[in-house]
Amino acid sequence: DTEVTQTPKHLVMGMTNKKSLKCEQHMGHRAMYWYKQKAKKPPELMFVYSYEKLSINESVPSRFSPECPNSSLLNLHLHALQPEDSALYLCASSLPTPGNTEAFFGQGTRLTVV
Amino acid sequence: GESVGLHLPTLSVQEGDNSIINCAYSNSASDYFIWYKQESGKGPQFIIDIRSNMDKRQGQRVTVLLNKTVKHLSLQIAATQPGDSAVYFCAGNNAGNMLTFGGGTRLMVKP
Numbered sequence: 308d309t310e311v312t313q314t315p316k317h318l319v320m321g322m323t324n325k326k327s328l329k330c331e332q333h334m335g336h337r338a339m340y341w342y343k344q345k346a347k348k349p350p351e352l353m354f355v356y357s358y359e360k361l362s363i364n365e366s367v368p369s370r371f372s373p374e375c376p377n378s379s380l381l382n383l384h385l386h387a388l389q390p391e392d393s394a395l396y397l398c399a400s401s402l403p404t405p406g407n408t409e410a411f412f413g414q415g416t417r418l419t420v421v
Numbered sequence: 422g423e424s425v426g427l428h429l430p431t432l433s434v435q436e437g438d439n440s441i442i443n444c445a446y447s448n449s450a451s452d453y454f455i456w457y458k459q460e461s462g463k464g465p466q467f468i469i470d471i472r473s474n475m476d477k478r479q480g481q482r483v484t485v486l487l488n489k490t491v492k493h494l495s496l497q498i499a500a501t502q503p504g505d506s507a508v509y510f511c512a513g514n515n516a517g518n519m520l521t522f523g524g525g526t527r528l529m530v531k532p
Contacts, residue, residue, distance in 0.1 A: 311464070340520075349510050349522030350465065363519060397464050408453045408514045412464030 330398030451513030
């Protein structure tokens with residue numbers, strides 16, 4: 308199994324809603340990531356988890372709250388988002404060992420904030 | 422932060438021709454450089470990587486060249502096929518296995 312599975316594939320939410328994005332992998336990877344990708348732009352790193360602990364937060368607003376319940380799951384809780392937060396949210400995983408460059412990406416969740 | 426690639430050009434090639442996709446980087450801190458392919462509606466897919474102490478690496482139909490003197494990275498695709506049509510991103514790998522992506526290049530293959 309070399310897949311990273313993200314749900315839902317599409318999400319439309321209002322600015323007062325609370326929703327969660329989910330990511331799952333069963334490759335034994337202990338590093339997991341959230342990226343945000345706007346149209347025609349490269350992915351931008353948001354968060355890095357290493358061994359289920361948050362290791363990097365790239366100055367992401369607190370309306371985005373990550374959670375890593377176990378080594379296979381990664382969530383991104385959303386609350387009070389703005390329309391400019393509409394984007395493709397990508398989850399990725401990799402071995403956390405130095406020099407391992409092959410990150411596996413999910414297909415993303417296409418988020419629209421109305 | 423590190424900047425890898427700053428533009429999104431489009432490259433159009435004929436099926437069967439070779440493709441060369443370029444990327445410039447501004448910070449030499451990366452230990453590795455990686456090329457990713459992103460098809461429409463999908464997440465990025467790893468293609469090939471190169472250590473910063475190498476200047477060339479070959480894979481199946483792909484070759485990555487690294488010129489540290491001018492901070493330039495290229496991806497060569499031999500005998501380009503319609504299935505190669507996608508956006509290609511270069512990325513630099515930093516401490517903590519963080520990836521910093523360049524702006525990407527759209528490859529369009531004409532049959």
